[in-house]
Amino acid sequence: MASYWQFCFIILLCGKVQWRHDDIQVASESCTSTSSCTTTIPNPTKYKLMGDDRSTSLTIINLTAVDNGRYTCDFLNKSGLWSADETIQVLNPAPPSQVSIENAQSGSPISNSATIIVTSGEPYNITCNTYQARPPAVLTWLIPDDVIFYVHGQSDTIQGNKYVSRKTAAITPSTNDQGKVLRCEASHPKLVTNLQSSVYLSVHVLPSSMTLFQSGIDKDNDFGQAAIYVQEDFPSSITCKCIGSFPAVEFLWKLGSSTILRDNISLQKQNNALDNTLFDTKSIIAFIPERKHHGKFIQCFASLGSYSKRRFAKVLVKGTPDSIQIAFLGDATLEDGIETNVTCRALNGYPAPLIHWYIGSRNITKDSSLQNTVNAVDRYDAESILILVPNWHDHGKRLLCQAVQTTAISSMSINESLILYISYSPMVSISARRLTSLKSNTASMAMEFVLTCRADSNPSAVVFEWFSDEAIVFNDTSNMKLHENNPEQTERETVTTSDLMIRSRPSEHPSIYSCTAISRYGLGSAVFNSSLFRKLNRDCILILDILFSKVLMIE
Known part of the structure; x- marks a missing residue:
């Protein structure tokens, strides 16, 4: 059963209101005062009339298609007649489609x-x-x-x-x-x-936790590691793990902002220890770190339906510097005993390297300072300054700068070296050897000796002057012998020598011989006392210590 209501708004103090269906009256009400009204409804089972002093309403009971048509509300009093109407169309019930x-x-x-x-x-x-x-x-x-x-x-x-x-x-x-x-x-x-x-x-069931960490290293918090340290060119692996999900999550890896990693990825899952209906799932990516990976973020995405979570860590690639270079500060000329600064720069290493200095096998790092700076790609440029005081003994030796990085895997280094070219005045010594035997000179009791003046200098000595009791006896510029012309001697290439032949008798007054060696850089001298000849009593060669020597630098 369905009902329909129509309202007619009036001020009913004294007058008559009637409802018509297609001009046939179906209900009416007449009032002589607000408290005295008469209602007429020919078919009360079909219609119901309700109202007050301001409005009246007609209710149509059990609405059917017969009730289609126009319904009019008329109000009549002493002032005149007012009407309002509305058309009703009754529709049949329809089931949902x-x-x-x-x-x-x-x-x-x-x-x-x-x-x-x-x-x-x-x-x-x-x-x-x-x-x-x-x-x-x-x-x-x-x-x-x-x-x-x-x-x-x-x-x-x-x-x-x-x-x-x-x-x-x-x-x-x-x-x-x-x-x-x-x-x-x-x-x-x-x-x-x-x-x-x-x-x-x-x-x-969403995972209760998700972590990202370097394989083989315990994670330090619920998120894993903020930075992952790997060694350049050494195989490394990173693990992404989700705990307690159903079903198992799926993983996606990215390196940097856009590169999707697809190769060398393994997936492992097992039942959760606390609830065997859930899964613990981990994805492991294996790769060989390259220098270009340094500072990039490796990202792991875990998805389960509409759920998606990300963990990321910065990849820091440990490796030796790209290059290493030695340079002198200021004048590159090295002079014996004159302090100079030498720099060694090792660029683009990680972490900051240590720089060691060597002359030959001698470690001289204690005489250096080290400063590290972070460059534009978050790697280190190292600069070490060595305070070098050259010693003539080190001429020709190798000066080596070594940038060292010690890791848990191994100690790695990169080297640069140069040969020291040190200028120094002649270092002079005199040695003596007998030329004739005692038997061959028994009658005269005379002996022949050769004094050899040895000068080690850079540049090489070019002039030798011999003195006996302060009087010059020989000025040698042509009979000088260089090291490279005397392969039987294991001398430095900076060594030159000069020989002086002497005849001596025991009765003779002993003399003091001196040799002065002169180079473009300076001069040096040594002395020899001839009284030592008497100690030579057999065929041999005697190398004597320098009794006195002096060195003078030529300005």
């Missing part, structure tokens, strides 16, 4: 008997809809009692001359709701069998 289910948040339709993914412990709203019903269909959600849910009231909206009805259910699923069915039914007087639509629950 369909019942459907959709995601309440997105409005996306869900197919009948489809499986929907929900997350354990997170609210999920689902809406049941019917269309083209007249009057509105009645919607009912059929949800298992052990599912936590709440059903909102039904809303009915007119579209054209029919209704669209909606009813939303809010559920909070748990892991116990896996596979359960949610069903919506639509009932209507014109339906012989109720319409139904249903969905199945697939309950996802």
Whole structure:
């Protein structure tokens, strides 16, 4: 049964009001005062009249197509007649064309008997809809009692001359709701069998934690490591791990902002120790770090349905510097005993290297300072300054700068070296050897000796002057012998020598011989006492210590 109301607004103090259906009176009311009114309804089972001093309403009972037509409200008093009318068209009932289910948040339709993914412990709203019903269909959600849910009231909206009805259910699923069915039914007087639509629950459990860390290194917090240190050109691996999910999560790796890593990735999953219905899943990526990877972020993405989480860490690639270079500060000339500064620069290493200095095998690092700076690519440029005091003994030796980086894997270094070219005045010594035997000179008791003046200097000595008791006896510029012309001697290439032949008798007064060696850089001298000849009593060569020597630098 359906009823219809029509309202007519009047001020009924004294007068008459009547309702007409297609000009046939169906109800009337006359008032002589506000308290004295008479109501007339020829068919009270079909019509009902209600009113007050301001309005009157006509109710049509059990509305059918016979009631179609125009209804007029007339009001008559001493002042005149006023009328208002409205046409009624009675429509036949219509059943809903369909019942459907959709995601309440997105409005996306869900197919009948489809499986929907929900997350354990997170609210999920689902809406049941019917269309083209007249009057509105009645919607009912059929949800298992052990599912936590709440059903909102039904809303009915007119579209054209029919209704669209909606009813939303809010559920909070748990892991116990896996596979359960949610069903919506639509009932209507014109339906012989109720319409139904249903969905199945697939309950996802999000991981309780996600970490990213270098394989083999214990993670230090719930997120893993903020930075991962790897060694250049040494195989490394990084692990991304999710704990306690259902089903197992899927992983995606990126290096930098856009590079997706696909190769050398392994996936492992196992049942969770606390709940064997859940999975612990980890992805391991193996790669060989290159210098270009330094400072980039490696990113791990874990996804499960609509869930997506990211963990990232900065990759710091340990490696020796790209290059190393030695340079002198100021004048590059090295002079014996004159302090000079030497720099060694090692560029683009990580972490900051240590720089060691050597002359030959002698470590002289204690005479140096070290400064490290971070460059534009977050690696280190190191500069060491060595305070070098050249010693003539080190001429020709190798000066080595070594940038060293010690890691847990090994100690790595990169070297640069140069040969020291030190200018120094002649270092002079005199040695003596006998040329004739004692037997061959028995009669005369004379002996022949050769004094050899040895000068070590850079540049080499070019002039030798011999003196006996301070009188010059020989000026040698042509009989000088260089080291390279005397391969039987294991001398430095800076050594030159000069020989002086002497005849001596025991009765002779001893003499003091001196040798002065002169180079472009300076001069040096040594002396020899001839009284030492008497100690030579057999064929041999005697090398004597320098009795006295002096060195003079030529300015």
